[in-house]
Amino acid sequence: MNYHGGAVCFTASFDNLLFLKTYNEVDVEVIPETRETQKTALVTGASSGIGAATALRLAQEGLMVILVARRQDRLESLVDEIRSKNGEAAFIRADLTSLEERESVFDQVTREWGTPDVLVNNAGIAWYGYYHEMKWETARSLCQLNVEAVMHMTRRFLPGMVSRGSGLVVNIGSIIGKMPTQGTVMYSASKSFLDTFSISLYRELRGSGVTVSVMRPGPIITEFFDRTEQSPNGRRIPAERFAIPAERVAKAVARLIRRPRKVVYVPFWIGIVPALYNAAGWAVDLAGPLLLRRKQ
Numbered sequence: 690m691n692y693h694g695g696a697v698c699f700t701a702s703f704d705n706l707l708f709l710k711t712y713n714e715v716d717v718e719v720i721p722e723t724r725e726t727q728k729t730a731l732v733t734g735a736s737s738g739i740g741a742a743t744a745l746r747l748a749q750e751g752l753m754v755i756l757v758a759r760r761q762d763r764l765e766s767l768v769d770e771i772r773s774k775n776g777e778a779a780f781i782r783a784d785l786t787s788l789e790e791r792e793s794v795f796d797q798v799t800r801e802w803g804t805p806d807v808l809v810n811n812a813g814i815a816w817y818g819y820y821h822e823m824k825w826e827t828a829r830s831l832c833q834l835n836v837e838a839v840m841h842m843t844r845r846f847l848p849g850m851v852s853r854g855s856g857l858v859v860n861i862g863s864i865i866g867k868m869p870t871q872g873t874v875m876y877s878a879s880k881s882f883l884d885t886f887s888i889s890l891y892r893e894l895r896g897s898g899v900t901v902s903v904m905r906p907g908p909i910i911t912e913f914f915d916r917t918e919q920s921p922n923g924r925r926i927p928a929e930r931f932a933i934p935a936e937r938v939a940k941a942v943a944r945l946i947r948r949p950r951k952v953v954y955v956p957f958w959i960g961i962v963p964a965l966y967n968a969a970g971w972a973v974d975l976a977g978p979l980l981l982r983r984k985q
């Protein structure tokens with residue numbers, strides 16, 4: 690595991706951002722900030738896709754961002770990019786499927802920066818195909834990353850947030866968590882778990898100053914689709930043609946800092962899906978298996 694620290698620089702004030710009326714990037718006023726008052730965000734899975742876009746966005750809005758993932762070259766170039774835009778960032782290279790590496794991330798973060806103001810549990814993997822053809826090792830990693838790492842990181846950082854009386858945990862779920870589908874058995878189940886975990890915690894922490902939010906994105910343009918196809922026995926997830934840019938999710942995460950919410954859909958209209966699914970789940974029962982079979 691490697692760690693690379695960041696330097697103090699000039700950024701937008703988090704507190705001032707609370708009063709911005711609009712969320713457009715151009716509206717962010719850049720004012721001097723000190724390390725003592727600057728807010729911090731820990732973003733897991735920040736080496737690509739939604740995590741990288743979120744880290745960039747939060748840095749642009751004045752937070753010091755701590756990036757966690759495995760690909761060091763990607764993390765290094767993102768830190769360079771953030772710094773070149775006058776933001777502040779550092780990275781910790783870690784495999785979050787490992788309990789020991791997660792503990793190490795917790796130790797390093799709290800030692801260097803204290804409890805983060807924002808924790809974005811974003812790192813996640815998927816797999817598409819028949820569950821009975823899924824390698825057990827892949828299923829196990831999916832559970833360790835999508836479920837165990839989120840529970841563990843949240844459990845580690847929450848006490849600090851609760852005792853400080855402020856904090857935001859954003860769990861990147863998926864619309865699939867509300868729409869169990871063929872071909873994504875483990876992935877759907879992991880995101881359903883995340884949904885229940887987040888909403889239960891949101892309720893438990895009401896009045897504590899800490900908010901737990903779950904994001905339910907639809908398809909997003911990232912490496913996610915290539916990766917599912919490249920994993921052992923994996924196929925390409927069909928929903929890709931409807932994908933939208935990762936910056937849309939990043940923008941929604943930044944908005945949560947100003948206006949915490951329990952559940953966020955990206956794009957917003959995809960919020961209709963759970964209701965449609967409840968009313969017409971029978972259609973998925975009929976058409977879904979055909980779609981998966983066609984992919985063989």
Ligand SMILES: NC(=O)c1ccc[n+]([C@@H]2O[C@H](COP(=O)([O-])OP(=O)(O)OC[C@H]3O[C@@H](n4cnc5c(N)ncnc54)[C@H](OP(=O)(O)O)[C@@H]3O)[C@@H](O)[C@H]2O)c1
Pocket residue numbers: 733734735736737738739740757758759760761763783784785786811812813814815834861862863864905906907908909910911912913914916932
């Ligand atoms: N793309 C979509 O359509 C979509 C839709 C809804 C929800 N989501 C969710 O969004 C999140 C981000 O996915 P993405 O779409 O941005 O895909 P992505 O570009 O593949 O990003 C996945 C991130 O997770 C990291 N990661 C994977 N395995 C890891 C491990 N063992 N330890 C630490 N980090 C690990 C990857 O970094 P390294 O490989 O460098 O470790 C990468 O930074 C996931 O939770 C996914 O389920 C995606």
